[in-house]
Amino acid sequence: MTELRVVDVAEDQLDSVWQVRIRSFGPGGDRDEWKKNALTFMDGRFLGVVDGDELVAAARIWPFEQWWGGRRVPMGGVAGVVVAPEYRGRGVGSLMMRAVLQRCVDKGYPLTALYPATTVLYRHLGYEFAGHRYKFAFQAADLRTLSDGKGTAVRKAGRGDADLLLELAGKEHQARRSSGPLIWPRTEVESWLEDEDNFAYVADDGFVVYNWSDGDLAVDELISGSEQTARALWATVGSGASIAKTVQAYCPPFDPIHLLAEHEADGDTRINRWMLRLVDAPAAIATRGFPDGVVLEADLRIDDPELPANTGDWHLSVAGGSGRLTPADPTSEALRVGPRGLAALYAGTPLAALRAAGLVTGGAADADSVLNAVFGGPTPYMLDYF
Ligand SMILES: CC(C)(COP(=O)(O)OP(=O)(O)OC[C@H]1O[C@@H](n2cnc3c(N)ncnc32)[C@H](O)[C@@H]1OP(=O)(O)O)[C@@H](O)C(=O)NCCC(=O)NCCS
16 A cells, blocks of 8 residues: 545546445446536545555535525535445545545535434544434325315426526525525536426426336425415325325425325335534534524634634624624633534534533533524425435
8 A cells, every 4th residue: 555645536537436436335326427427526526535546535525505594505515435445444534534624615615514324434523413304205195185286387397497496495495494405506406307207397486396216206305385386286296196106205394295194194204314514613603594583692612623713712693693603712601512512503403412412511501592592493404315
């Protein structure tokens, strides 16, 4: 083994990355499609580790935005983290992930998130669980009868509707103060809409995108700004009830469909957890939304061994739905957090849970309930895996 180096993956290394991926995730997928997509990460968002000339690890960063408290926060979504089997267990994954974190700093993402296959590697670097991805199963027949077909008109949507869909989703996430859902680059939305295996329908204040999945229908996203639209769009999917008995749906646990469908979702709800990390703590606080009417003045001591710019004594002010984190003098009343505690706090984990897990210590005696109110809100969720 010569000296291991972190590099930006080049086009002629993509075949090597593909080989490491097969060894890591198993066979499957379309190599040409994957390569075409991989090329879009070549602007500094595809990192690898080489041993001499041999590529032995890779990871890439999606240029997402993520809703937090109803506002958009740029977020680097880390995906495809792979290390060749013969190089595992000797710090290669950690070396690469440190470079990925630094690249998120360089690219100006206040946040980074990922779906962990193992938590250990990511926790060492300051990521912590922040939200879920839920897949519920409804009876198609229940959905079919939600509308009598005489109400809201829906029309077929296509590639040219990408901006409209992004706008409709944005309106709803702002209104609902959503935390967690991703905003994908428009080119990705366009490619889903032109894929003949996806079916998209749009109404005045909502849309649905769904497809077939192992004999069931599967809703990737359904946005509705009114009861009528919710009924019309779910019923459009449910109209497939003669063939599909079940409709799988990616949606949050508080989605209106849980209140509309006659039968509750199947007990076998599928849940994936995702992890979050604050890359730039002041920017992450300044860009997200907070609940209106909640006011907080609190001192915070952050110790972040990986990203020292976050380390220090800070003052957190929240008022009028916005927050600010500014450098401050040390105080004995400061709430003490590391990067994992900070990520979980940002995502609304109750202070009692953070204290019980040892992720938070100190703080003013009466501040926990206000911190819960400030960072709480609708449960963070994502609809998509990446
Ligand atoms: C997961 C993976 C990227 C780790 O790479 P690696 O080079 O072995 O990681 P490191 O040697 O830097 O290990 C970092 C820490 O994670 C731990 N770790 C690594 N793999 C682990 C696993 N499968 N289970 C539990 N802990 C693991 C190590 O023990 C180490 O912790 P320690 O310092 O406390 O001992 C690699 O095993 C891999 O490619 N796996 C297959 C694909 C995959 O699962 N990718 C992750 C997708 S999110």
